[in-house]
Amino acid sequence: MYFAALLARTEDGWKASDTELDDVETLSDLTDLAREATVDDDTVIVFIEQEDAWFGLVRVDGEEDPRIYVSDAAAAARSSYGEILLTDELLGRDPEDPGALEELVDLDGTEDGEPDAGPDNDMDDNDEEEIRADDGSVVPAGPLGEAAVLADLGLSEKELLALGTDALAEIADALGAADVLETVQ
Secondary structure (H helix, E strand, O other): OEEEEEEEEEOOEEEEEEOOOOOOOOHHHHHHHHHHOOOOOOEEEEEEEEOOOEEEEEEEEOOOOOEEEEOOHHHHHOOHHHHHHOOHHHHOOOOOOHHHHHHHEOOOOOEOOOOOOOOOOOOOOOOOOOOEOOOOOEOOOOOEEOOOOOHHHOOOHHHHHHOOOOOHHHHHHHHOOHHHHOOOO
């Protein structure tokens, strides 16, 4: 189950609204949704949470590039909304060439020269399962992105990193938006 909310800073304080992500397919779509929530190019925080798994923040300040934080990148990589946040830049990889993936994968789903992981293969069964992005790169477990994304608004990097998966109330409290958040929960 997902929950998404927008916290938009205005002249009168914070304005909160829940939001539907049905039409959001890319980070650009999410950024546009955030920019529509403000009139004066003020700060907008998009909060996305997958119950008991991960949460993500996207901060949009006017026309600047969005700033992203994900509490658990490996868990988010298993989610369609999480994949939106796990950009090439955030994962530290070159932007994907759509044609390159087709060249690397055989019909059986393995890369050229990669051994099959069948029963005859003596791969170590004790290795932890790695989460891989669409391009085959490993997605790190744990937090990823800009942990100081809310530091200037009252939530330090250390405090953000310490939050659990039910973090929205604590984030809103630190921002001074707890009272407006009650209207959307």
